[in-house]
Amino acid sequence: MKSQFQKKTAKNTESVCSKPSCFFCTMNEPDPSLRKARIIKAFQDLPLRNDQEHVLALSSLWNIAMTQPNDPEFPSLGIFECMAKLIHKGINDKKWLLSHQNIYIPYYAAHTIGSYTMNKVQFAEKAVESGVVFPLIELMRGKITWVEQRVAVRALAHIASHEKIFEEAIGVNEVEIVELAMEIAMTCLKEVFDKFVGLEPSKRLRYHCDLVTRGLGGLEIESRKAEEWASQIQCWSLNLLNCFACKEKSLNLICKREFLIELCGVWGGLANPTSPAVIKLLRSLCQTKIGRQSVANLQEVIRALCNLSRSSDDWQLMAIDCLLLLLKDPETRHKTMEVSVVFLVDLVELRSIGGRPKVGDTITQALLQDYHKIKYGDLIFQRKKVERALKETWDLKVDRKRREKLMSEQEIRERKSMVRQLKQQGNLNFWSGNIEKAVMEYTEALHMCPLKMRKDRLVLHSNRAQCYLLLRNPEAVISDTTRALCLSSAVSPHGKSLWRRSQAYDMKGLAKESLIDCVTFVHGRMKSGQTERAEIPSYAARMINKQMNKTWLFAPAKSRSSNNHEELLESPGDSESLN
Template sequence: MAIYSLKKKEKVTATTTTPTVSPTMGMACTNPSCFFCIMKEPDSSVRRVGIKNCFKEIPLTDDQEHVLVLSGLFNIAMTQPDDPEFPSLGIFHCMASLISRSITDKDWLLRYQNVYIPYYAAHVIGSYTMNKVEFAEKAVESGVIPPLMELLRGKLTWVEQRVAVRALGHLASYERTFEAVAEYEKEVVELAMQLASTCLEVVYAEFVGVNDEKARLKYHGDLLTRGIGGMEMENRKAEEWASQLQCWSLYLLNCFAYKERAINLICRQEFLKDLCQMWGGLVNHTSPAGVGLIRILCYHKTGRKSIAESREVVESLCNLSRSSDDWQYVGVDCLLLLLRDQDTRYKVMEIAILFLVDLVELRSLGGRSYVGEAITRTLLLDYNQTRSKLKNNKVVQRALEEIWVLKLERKRRERMMSNEKVEERKVLISLIKQQGNQRCWLGEVEEAIVKYSEALELCPSRMRKERVVLYSNRAQCHLLLGDPDAVIRDATRALSLSIPPNSHGKSLWRRSQAYDMKGLAKESLMDCIMFINGCINSETTKRVKVPYFAARMISKQMEATWLFSTARSKLSSTQPNKVQESDDEDEGGNDEQQLDDMMRTMMENKNFKSGLSTIIEEPLIGKGESKRKLERAMLRNKAVVPPST
C-alpha cells in the first residue's frame, strides 16, 4: 500500500492533530468565495449559486481551509443524507475530483492538512448514496466510480479503502447503478475478497500492533478519535473500523452474489474457508459477516456445490446452527438449502444430521416458527432413498431412525395415551429422576446417566419442562466424565426445548464449558454471555456482580476471539523478539482493569439491559469419598452446576 510512501512525508507536513480552525475564523471574512459565508446567505437562490460555484472551484484551488469545508460537508452528509440540496449542486463531481487529485498530486495531498480530504470526500459520497437511488444515479453520472476504484486498489491506505468500499457497496445495491459498478466486475470482486480476507492483518500490522505512537500515521489516529483520546481509544476505534471494512467488503460481494454474478470467483475454496472465520461478533454485531454471504451463495446451485465440497465450511455451519449465536438461524437456513438439493444432499447429510438431530424439537428461531418441523421434514425427505444411499453409514442410520421414532411413531403412540396413564408416567419419571440425582450426588455418574436416559425414554414429548431438566442433568454427567460431544448434544436438546429457545441457564453454562473443551471459543463465549444475561434478567437485587467462573470463561474466550487474534499470532511468528518485549511489559499489568474493560465492551455490544447480577454457585452436597469424587470432578471441569431438582 501507499501508506509507507506517505508515512515519512506525512509526519513532517501534517503535524497538527485535527483539522484546525483558520486564524481568520471569528473575524470579518474577506474571502468572497468563503464556503462558510455563502452558507449563511439568507437568499436561497444566491446561496445555491454560491455553493455550486464553490463545488466547482474547490478541486482547482489550493487553500488551507479546504479541509475545514470537507469536514463540514462530512458532518452534514452524515446527519442529513437525504437532503437533495448538495447532490443537486455538484457535490459528487467535487468529491470525485478531490479524490483524483489526492491520488495524482502527492505534493498537494501532503500540503496543509489535505491528507484528510480523500477520506472525507469518499465518506460524503457514501453517505449521500446510502438511501436514495436518485442520488446514486447522480453520483455515477458525476464520475465517482473511477476515483473510488483507485482508493479500493489501495492507492492510499486502509482508512480510505474503508470509505471507498462502503460507497461502492451502496452504488452496487441499486438496480439502476449496479451495472456501472459491474463494469469493473472481476477486479471489484477480487479486490473485495482480498480486503475481506486480509484487512484485519493490515490494520493490525500498520496501526493496532504498532506500539510506538510516533510510528503510526498520525492522521489515522486523528480520524479515528477526532484528535481526542490516547492509544487505547485509537485501538478500540481501529478495531471497530477494521470490522466495518471487512463487513463492507462482504456487503459489496453480496451485491454481486445476490444477482448471481461472479459466483465462481467468490466460491474459491480458500475464500469460503476464510468466510467461516469472518465474524461480525461483538464489535459489529448487526452484521452476519461471512455466514451472511455463505447463505446468499447457498441460494445458487454453483454456490451450494462449492460449499458442499468443503467439509470445513459445512462443519462451521453445523457449529453455528447448534449455538446461541445471533446468527444461528442463518446456519440452519444454509444447511437446509444444502440438504434440499439432491446434488449436495447426501454429501452434507453425513455431517449435518449429527448436529440437526438435536434441533428437531426447536419451535421458533430468529423470528421464524416451526423451525424444528422444517428441519424434520428436510431430514426425512425421501426417507427410504436416503437410508438406502447411506446404508453403510451406521451413524446416519441411527440418527434417521431416532428422528423417525421421536417425531412420528412416538407422537402417534402418545396421542392414544389416556390422561391417567400420563399422570402415572409423571410420577414414575419424577421418581427415576430423583434416583438419577442421588446417583450424581454420590459420584456414581455412569449410573446417573442410565437413570436420566430411562426417564427420558418414558417422558412424553409434551412434557417439555421435565425433558429440559433431564437432558440438562445428563449433560452435566457427561461433563463430569469429560465427554464434550455428549454434553453439547444433550445441552442443545435442552435449549431447543426451553421457552424461549436458548434460555435454560444451566444448559448454557454446561455447553459453554464443553465448547471450551473442544476449542470452539466463539460458541463457548456466546453461551456464556447468554448464561449471564439470563441470570441478570432473573436477578432482583440491586447489587450485581459477575461470578468469577463465568468472568474467567468470558475473559478467556474474548481473548481467543478478539478480532485481531489471528493477525497478532502471525505477526508474533515473524517478530518474536518484539512480541516478547511486549509480553514482558504486560506481565505486571492490571488484570482486574483488563477484565473490567472487557466486560464493559461485552455489555455494550450484547444489549445487557441492567447491571450484572450475582450468581452464587450452588454447593455440591456430599460426604466422605463421594464428596472427594465430586471435588476432583470440579477441578477437572473448572465449575460444575449440580443437577436440577
C-alpha cells in the same frame, strides 16, 4: 428559515470569516437562488484551489452527509463530481496531498459519497454519472492507506446495493472489484494491525489517530476504534461481495475453495455485532446452484454452518437456512446430510426463532423427506451415525407422537410417576459420584417422559449434560444442552444449559461459540436478578476473559507478528478445571 447546516456553521463564520469566497459564507447565504449558484460554484472551485479551508469544508460536508443522507440539495448541485475530483487529485498529486491538512480530504470525500448513496437510488445514479466509481476503485487498490480503503469499500458497497444501477456502476470493473473485495476481506485485519494497532504510539500516523478518535485522543480509544474500523472494512467488503452473489455475478471467483474455507474463520468479535456479513454471503451463495455445489463440497464450511446453527449467535437462523437450502437440493443433499444430520437432530424441537414459527418442524421435514428410502434400504449412507440420527428423529417426531396419542390417561400418569423416580435416582447417583449410572437413569427417564412434559424433559437433558461434562464428553454435552435450550423459552433461555454448553465448546476449542453462550448466560442472570448488585459471576468472568483473548479480532495478526501464539492465548482461567 436557516438550514441545519447554516445553523451549525453560522457561529464560526460570524467571528472568523474575512474572505468573500469563504465556503461557509456560501453555505449561509440567505437568498435561495444566490445560495444555489454559489454552492455550485464552490463545488467546481474546491478541486482547483489549494488552501487550508479545504479540510474544514470537507469535514463539514461529511458531517452533513452523515446526519442528512437523504437531503437532495448537495447531490443535485455537483457534490459527487467535486468529491471524485478531490479523491483523484489526492491520489495523483502527492505534493498537494501532503500540504496543509489535505491528507484528510480523500477520506472525507469518499465517506461523503458513501453516505449520500446509502439510501437513495437517484443519488447513487447521480454519483455514478459523476464518475465516482474509478476514484473509489483506486482507493480500494490501496493507493493511499487502509483508512481511505475502508470508506471506499463502504461507498462501493452502497452503490452496488442498488439493483437498478448495478450493471452501470460495476461494468467492466466487475472482476477487479470482486478480487479486491475478496483480498481486503481476508487481509484487512493484518493490514490494520501491522500499519496501526501493532505499532508503537509514536509511530502511528497522526492523521489516522485523529480520524479514529475524532480528536478525543488516548491510546486505548485509538486501539479500540481501530478494531471497530477493521471489523467494518471486513464487513463492508463482504457486503460488497454479497451484492454480486445476490445477482449471481462472479460466482466462480467468490466460490473458490480457499476463500470459502478462510471465510468460515472470519468473525468480528463484539466490535460489529449488527453485521451478518459472513453468514449473509454464505446464505446468498446457498441460494444459487453454483454456490450450493461449492459449499456442499467443503466439509469445513458445512461444519461451520452446523456449529453456528447450534449456538446463541444472533445469526443462528441464517445458518439453519443455509443447511436447509443444501438439504432441499437433490444434488447437494447427500453430502450435506452426512455432516449436518447429527447437528440438526438436536434442533428438531426448536420452536420460533427470529420471528419464524415452527423452525424445528421445518428441519424435521428436510431431514425426513426421503427417510422411507433409508428405512427400506433404497438409499445407503456410509456412516451409521447418520442413519441412527435419522431414526431418532423419526422416532421422536413421528412414532412417539403417534404412540402417545393412543395412551390412556392412566398410562400417562404412570409414566409421569416413573419419570420422577428415575430423575430422583439419577440425582442421587450424581451426587454420590456414580456419574455413569446417573446418565443411564436420566436417559431412561427421557425415553419414558411424555413429549408434552417439556419442562421435565428440559431438566433431564440439562442434568445429563452435566454428567457428560464431568465425563469429558463435550459433543454429548452440546447435544443435550442444545435440546434443552430448544425446549426452553426463546425469550428466557435455560441458564444452566447455556453455561454447560459454553464449557463444552471451550473443551472443543470453539472459543466464539463458548463466548456467545457465556455472554448470553450472564445477560440472562443479570436480567432475572440472580446476581447481587448486577455482578458477573467470577467463573463466568474468567470464561469471558479467556474467550475474549482467543477471539480478539487481531489475535491471528498478532500471533503471526510475534511468532508466539501460546503467549497470546494464555489467560488467567486457562489452567483452571471446568469442574
